[in-house]
Amino acid sequence: MNDRQPPSPHDTAADAGKKYAADSLSAQTRLVHTGRHPRQQHGMVNTPVYRASTVLYPNLAAYLTHDQEFEYGRRGTPSSRSVEDVITSLENGAGTRLTPSGLSAISCALMSVVGAGDELLVSDSIYEPTRIFCDGYLARMGVTTRYYDPAIGAGIAELITPATRAVMMESPGSLTFEIQDLPAIVGAAKGRNVSIIIDNTWATPLFYRPLELGADIVVHAGTKMFVGHSDAMFGTITANRSHWDRVETTHGDMGLCAGADDCFLAARGLRTLAIRMKEFNARALDMARWLEGQAPVRRVLHPGLASHPGHAIFKRDFSGGGCTFSFALPKAPEEAMHALFDGMELFGIGVSWGGFEGLIILPQFTNNRTVTSLPEDEQLVRLHIGLEEPDDLKADLKKGLERYRAFLD
Numbered sequence: 001m002n003d004r005q006p007p008s009p010h011d012t013a014a015d016a017g018k019k020y021a022a023d024s025l026s027a028q029t030r031l032v033h034t035g036r037h038p039r040q041q042h043g044m045v046n047t048p049v050y051r052a053s054t055v056l057y058p059n060l061a062a063y064l065t066h067d068q069e070f071e072y073g074r075r076g077t078p079s080s081r082s083v084e085d086v087i088t089s090l091e092n093g094a095g096t097r098l099t100p101s102g103l104s105a106i107s108c109a110l111m112s113v114v115g116a117g118d119e120l121l122v123s124d125s126i127y128e129p130t131r132i133f134c135d136g137y138l139a140r141m142g143v144t145t146r147y148y149d150p151a152i153g154a155g156i157a158e159l160i161t162p163a164t165r166a167v168m169m170e171s172p173g174s175l176t177f178e179i180q181d182l183p184a185i186v187g188a189a190k191g192r193n194v195s196i197i198i199d200n201t202w203a204t205p206l207f208y209r210p211l212e213l214g215a216d217i218v219v220h221a222g223t224k225m226f227v228g229h230s231d232a233m234f235g236t237i238t239a240n241r242s243h244w245d246r247v248e249t250t251h252g253d254m255g256l257c258a259g260a261d262d263c264f265l266a267a268r269g270l271r272t273l274a275i276r277m278k279e280f281n282a283r284a285l286d287m288a289r290w291l292e293g294q295a296p297v298r299r300v301l302h303p304g305l306a307s308h309p310g311h312a313i314f315k316r317d318f319s320g321g322g323c324t325f326s327f328a329l330p331k332a333p334e335e336a337m338h339a340l341f342d343g344m345e346l347f348g349i350g351v352s353w354g355g356f357e358g359l360i361i362l363p364q365f366t367n368n369r370t371v372t373s374l375p376e377d378e379q380l381v382r383l384h385i386g387l388e389e390p391d392d393l394k395a396d397l398k399k400g401l402e403r404y405r406a407f408l409d
């Protein structure tokens with residue numbers, strides 16, 4: 001292995017992250033080496049699953065002065081630290097905390113910056129449960145949410161009032177994949193005491209690093225790409241220096257922690273994230289290009305395509321893309337969509353994404369868009385491109401499109 005010392009067990013997550021981020025090592029190498037301390041565990045390669053509530057102290061003095069790194073299972077274990085250090089390093093943040101799901105990472109991030117009387121600006125294509133949290137729980141706690149068009153860019157300056165405390169972004173947006181101009185939004189919010197939170201689940205820090213572009217807090221549904229195998233729920237929150245204390249405090253106050261087995265699965269998934277993302281990026285883009293030429297597809301919503309309205313910003317700010325995108329079909333009788341979906345042999349019908357297997361869902365837009373709209377005469381379908389042989393997936397889709405087409409006119 002290398003002769004560089006891993007962070008000592010007494011380093012804080014923040015120090016460990018900084019140490020690695022300051023290194024010249026590439027993200028791919030850090031994914032493989034960060035957060036593992038074989039010499040502390042008999043040489044075994046992977047950090048074991050530390051199942052813990054009680055952590056024992058050697059004596060009363062140590063107990064009274066909290067003089068050890070780990071104090072109680074809820075507050076962190078070597079299992080959680082092993083994942084936090086990787087994400088802090090990749091996102092180039094001051095620290096990371098883990099949560100039992102992506103949604104709890106989002107709610108915790110929001111609660112760490114807004115309070116009664118504050119206003120929150122949220123992009124219209126935000127992940128729907130985030131919206132439900134804002135309109136329900138946060139509204140009850142006295143926080144007002146207003147939605148903005150994800151294409152707003154610097155125009156967000158006009159929506160910011162003295163009460164605005166945060167902007168909650170997601171780029172690309174869920175289901176419709178709009179790309180946002182993060183640097184323009186950061187510029188518009190500058191000096192106005194507005195925190196920028198962004199959901200970076202789709203691109204991962206391998207392809208997009210929002211903190212480096214001026215965001216304050218980055219959240220991930222680790223359930224998707226980090227775990228990567230459809231077998232655990234997981235979330236992460238990473239903050240920059242100015243926001244780290246509040247995130248850490250709120251996370252602690254709420255008693256959030258990820259289970260030890262799920263930390264292990266996330267750590268295991270992260271070791272291969274770079275090769276998976278490289279493959280997913282190439283496969284999804286290839287499939288998106290192919291679909292653009294298939295009848296009766298109207299348009300394909302993938303920011304890596306030249307036809308996508310956010311393509312220029314995507315090329316400027318991202319170095320690759322994720323494994324999900326949508327495509328639009330002309331509206332047809334209801335049976336057409338059932339025929340398309342029910343005949344699928346490889347694409348499974350189910351929510352979530354980021355695993356190894358292809359998935360297909362029918363996005364619904366009844367209550368989750370208030371300032372943007374979609375053409376009335378089309379229906380979107382969202383795909384997660386799995387790691388099956390691409391030609392097999394294309395054949396499955398081609399047959400599905402033919403079944404759909406049989407119902408048109």
Ligand SMILES: *Cc1c(COP(=O)(O)O)cnc(C)c1O
Binds near residue numbers: 174199
């Ligand atoms: C799935 C998802 C979430 C929620 O993650 P869970 O782990 O399911 O709670 C949040 N944001 C995005 C963009 C997602 O795709």
